[in-house]
Amino acid sequence: MAIITDLIIDEYGAFVSKHQGRLRVTIKGEKQAEAPLLHLRRVIVS
Structure with a gap:
């Protein structure tokens, strides 16, 4: 893996949260x- x-979030309706030291989309x-x-x-949120 x-x-x-670099985390790029470009989907409408995406939810970003923090969970146990990680960002989850x-x-x-x-x-x-x-x-x-x-x-x-x-x-990056676009």
Whole structure:
């Protein structure tokens, strides 16, 4: 599994939450992405 350093959120209705030291992106209740805060350099919401 690759380390995610840049998290890009560009889907309408995406929900971003913090869960156990990770950012989690869900859409309609389904997990789309999850990245550890330790490795993230930036989060882009467009």
